Amino acid sequence: MHEQVIYSARGLAKEYQSNRIVISVLKGIDLDIRRGEILSIVGHSGVGKSTLLNLLGLLDTPTSGTLHYRPRNVGNDQVDLARLSLKARARIRNQEFGFVFQFYHLLPDLSLIENVLLPAMILHGRAAYRARRKELEAKASDLLDRVGILARRDFSPNQLSGGERQRAAIARALLNDPQLVFCDEPTGNLDSVTGERIHNLILDLQKTLNVSFVLVTHDERLARLAHRRLLMQDGVFVPQAESIRSRP
Amino acid sequence: MAAHSRSSPPLFPYYELHLSLKYLRSRFSSIAALLSVTFGVAVIWIVLSIMGGYIIVLRETIRGQESHLTIYGSAPFSVAHILQLEELIRSVKNVRGTAPFIETLAMYKSGQLNPCQLRGIHPRRELEVSEIGRYVLRPEELERVLPEIEATGKDSGDGDKAKARSPVVSIDSILRSENRKPLEPGELERFFEPEFTAKILQEHNPRTLRALGNTVPPAVIVGVQFLIERKMFLGQVVEIGTVKPEQQGPMEQRFAHESFVVVGAFKTGDYDFDSRSIFVHVDFLKNMLELFDARSNSYRYEGIRVSVDDFDRVNDTRKELEAILLPVAPWLRVITWEDLKGNILTAVLIEKFVIYFLLVLLMSFTGCMVLLMLLLTVIEKTRDMGVLLALGATPSGVVRIFLINGLLLVSVGTLLGLGIGYLFCLYINPIHDWIHSVTGLRLFPPEIYHMDRIPISFQSGDVLLSIAPPLFLGFFSSLIPAFWASRRDPIKAIHHA
Ligand SMILES: Nc1ncnc2c1ncn2[C@@H]1O[C@H](COP(=O)(O)OP(=O)(O)O)[C@@H](O)[C@H]1O
Ligand SMILES: [Mg+2]
Numbered sequence: 001m002h003e004q005v006i007y008s009a010r011g012l013a014k015e016y017q018s019n020r021i022v023i024s025v026l027k028g029i030d031l032d033i034r035r036g037e038i039l040s041i042v043g044h045s046g047v048g049k050s051t052l053l054n055l056l057g058l059l060d061t062p063t064s065g066t067l068h069y070r071p072r073n074v075g076n077d078q079v080d081l082a083r084l085s086l087k088a089r090a091r092i093r094n095q096e097f098g099f100v101f102q103f104y105h106l107l108p109d110l111s112l113i114e115n116v117l118l119p120a121m122i123l124h125g126r127a128a129y130r131a132r133r134k135e136l137e138a139k140a141s142d143l144l145d146r147v148g149i150l151a152r153r154d155f156s157p158n159q160l161s162g163g164e165r166q167r168a169a170i171a172r173a174l175l176n177d178p179q180l181v182f183c184d185e186p187t188g189n190l191d192s193v194t195g196e197r198i199h200n201l202i203l204d205l206q207k208t209l210n211v212s213f214v215l216v217t218h219d220e221r222l223a224r225l226a227h228r229r230l231l232m233q234d235g236v237f238v239p240q241a242e243s244i245r246s247r248p
Numbered sequence: 249m250a251a252h253s254r255s256s257p258p259l260f261p262y263y264e265l266h267l268s269l270k271y272l273r274s275r276f277s278s279i280a281a282l283l284s285v286t287f288g289v290a291v292i293w294i295v296l297s298i299m300g301g302y303i304i305v306l307r308e309t310i311r312g313q314e315s316h317l318t319i320y321g322s323a324p325f326s327v328a329h330i331l332q333l334e335e336l337i338r339s340v341k342n343v344r345g346t347a348p349f350i351e352t353l354a355m356y357k358s359g360q361l362n363p364c365q366l367r368g369i370h371p372r373r374e375l376e377v378s379e380i381g382r383y384v385l386r387p388e389e390l391e392r393v394l395p396e397i398e399a400t401g402k403d404s405g406d407g408d409k410a411k412a413r414s415p416v417v418s419i420d421s422i423l424r425s426e427n428r429k430p431l432e433p434g435e436l437e438r439f440f441e442p443e444f445t446a447k448i449l450q451e452h453n454p455r456t457l458r459a460l461g462n463t464v465p466p467a468v469i470v471g472v473q474f475l476i477e478r479k480m481f482l483g484q485v486v487e488i489g490t491v492k493p494e495q496q497g498p499m500e501q502r503f504a505h506e507s508f509v510v511v512g513a514f515k516t517g518d519y520d521f522d523s524r525s526i527f528v529h530v531d532f533l534k535n536m537l538e539l540f541d542a543r544s545n546s547y548r549y550e551g552i553r554v555s556v557d558d559f560d561r562v563n564d565t566r567k568e569l570e571a572i573l574l575p576v577a578p579w580l581r582v583i584t585w586e587d588l589k590g591n592i593l594t595a596v597l598i599e600k601f602v603i604y605f606l607l608v609l610l611m612s613f614t615g616c617m618v619l620l621m622l623l624l625t626v627i628e629k630t631r632d633m634g635v636l637l638a639l640g641a642t643p644s645g646v647v648r649i650f651l652i653n654g655l656l657l658v659s660v661g662t663l664l665g666l667g668i669g670y671l672f673c674l675y676i677n678p679i680h681d682w683i684h685s686v687t688g689l690r691l692f693p694p695e696i697y698h699m700d701r702i703p704i705s706f707q708s709g710d711v712l713l714s715i716a717p718p719l720f721l722g723f724f725s726s727l728i729p730a731f732w733a734s735r736r737d738p739i740k741a742i743h744h745a
Contacts, residue, residue: 099639122636
């Protein structure tokens with residue numbers, strides 16, 4: 001079932017200009033992401049992994065190259081993401097994508113459950129949110145339960161350990177039933193035992209929810225979980241590094 | 249799966265206001281900025297309300313002392329043929345009443361000689377042209393407050409002036425009570441009848457009455473400050489001396505003096521007036537000053553006070569009076585009370601707006617507080633913005649969080665300021681009395697401001713003037729950080745610690 005390509009990038013390039021110097025970070029990336037797969041991207045620090053995730057996650061625009069995305073339920077049409085308005089791109093980030101960051105990035109002013117509910121607060125207007133509050137909170141609680149920190153639902157993020165925060169961040173990424181979750185070094189800030197738990201959690205979620213994960217990581221063990229693994233060097237993927245594995 | 253339908257995005261997503269409120273509540277700096285708005289609004293409103301009240305009370309006291317219109321001659325004591333003139337004046341429409349008067353500087357003896365203003369009035373007619381019926385105390389009213397007056401002035405040597413001047417509160421409550429009617433003509437005339445003078449002497453100064461025998465001196469009604477400051481007492485016989493205006497011969501022969509009996513008191517609330525003015529019957533004063541003019545075979549007066557029915561048309565009436573009087577007596581001048589005291593009102597009004605302008609300048613400090621506080625929030629929350637963008641917020645939505653933040657802060661601060669200002673104004677006099685009792689300071693000295701309570705007037709225009717600067721400043725102070733926020737690079741912030 002994970003044969004269908006939901007996201008394809010062709011010839012992605014990204015240049016940064018600081019003062020007069022142009023730094024070419026990505027130099028023609030070709031990439032297909034298939035439904036329900038775990039794809040890992042490895043590479044040295046500063047090679048442009050985060051930059052690539054920003055482009056794929058519609059947080060930034062490429063200097064050149066194309067992005068085509070197949071939304072979950074709009075027929076089977078591919079959408080040329082370059083043509084979308086600012087609002088439509090925000091819409092896709094909100095409903096189709098999830099993000100998990102190395103430093104969790106829970107908002108410290110909100111409780112844990114509110115953090116998980118944030119994508120719904122963005123999706124709905126005030127009236128609609130209020131009307132559906134019970135249902136949404138049940139869903140958020142369910143996700144917190146799945147990631148194993150339901151008991152902390154009303155805690156402030158500051159009261160949690162790093163592993164617990166990352167679990168909450170994963171629950172947040174999943175609230176709006178995304179098709180694709182981008183994780184930028186999700187275990188980069190965790191000890192190995194906690195990292196292991198996060199790995200298992202991602203594997204588990206991928207199986208039960210049929211969500212695709214793109215994992216940018218330094219962590220060899222995390223990279224080995226993936227169905228496919230891409231090595232990035234000098235702004236391109238090194239072809240021989242792509243290793244297609246069967247599902248673990 | 250409903251979440252994936254292509255519905256249009258909500259106009260006001262839930263997170264904007266929600267986060268805005270969270271940011272506001274969790275920060276001390278936002279409370280400080282809010283309080284500075286509150287404080288600014290409250291101060292502006294209090295100041296405007298006091299100035300407004302001051303102008304109104306000043307206008308009322310002035311109008312109470314000065315009649316609507318006054319007719320003067322070219323020199324003091326030069327208005328003769330008073331009966332004919334009054335008849336002419338009363339023929340003009342809108343004129344309600346007329347009363348002749350004489351005013352002169354005098355000295356009274358109370359230990360040493362002190363200056364005073366001797367005001368000769370026609371009691372019955374004066375009631376028609378001035379507010380005298382509202383501020384002269386009826387005999388029984390005076391009896392009621394006399395113990396308090398005596399207590400107030402008790403230990404007032406020269407050293408304790410502030411205490412001697414402290415207001416006698418129950419006089420105000422009597423004079424300003426809703427159902428007090430102004431004195432009837434008969435009531436005011438009675439003060440000047442010898443029987444009444446004898447009665448006062450009988451009750452308050454029997455020994456002197458016995459010494460005087462059958463004839464009692466003429467009566468005077470004095471400003472209440474004479475009694476409070478213990479320069480005089482009820483039933484006292486005071487000597488008052490002045491100078492006859494027109495007499496040949498050396499100065500010392502022009503001196504005229506008389507004994508009078510203090511039979512009553514009044515309180516206008518204008519400290520200066522109440523501590524210097526003494527009312528005497530005009531018929532007595534004109535003889536004392538020897539104002540009979542043989543040439544015209546009539547008495548000469550200082551002038552004629554005129555009251556009108558419709559005060560708004562007072563300037564028209566003045567023109568009509570001039571048209572009718574000047575042909576027969578070109579030396580007369582017709583003056584409205586605003587001519588006499590109007591520049592005081594204008595000065596106070598200008599002062600009100602100068603102070604307002606200064607306060608608004610100070611308010612820009614508040615604007616800076618709001619600006620700084622929002623800039624801090626933006627700096628602190630840049631990463632939150634990156635997260636929100638990643639989770640699907642639009643850049644404009646993120647900017648709106650800060651805009652709402654600023655506007656909420658400013659409007660809540662403004663409302664609070666109005667509330668606090670209002671309460672402060674309501675209780676300003678108790679607060680002032682309390683400050684006085686604790687520190688001995690009088691922030692609003694009655695002798696300077698011509699009134700002994702701090703007056704307050706709430707005017708809707710002042711509300712606007714109070715809330716416009718903070719709202720305006722607050723709006724711009726919110727816009728700048730909000731747009732600055734939109735120019736920062738929140739995406740960079742989310743990939744770093
Ligand atoms: N906004 C930016 N402006 C200029 N250079 C940038 C910017 N973002 C990233 N870079 C540069 O791009 C390169 C790749 O960065 P990044 O994608 O974060 O690497 P990785 O995530 O693989 O460690 C780095 O050299 C970094 O300095
Ligand atoms: Mg990175």
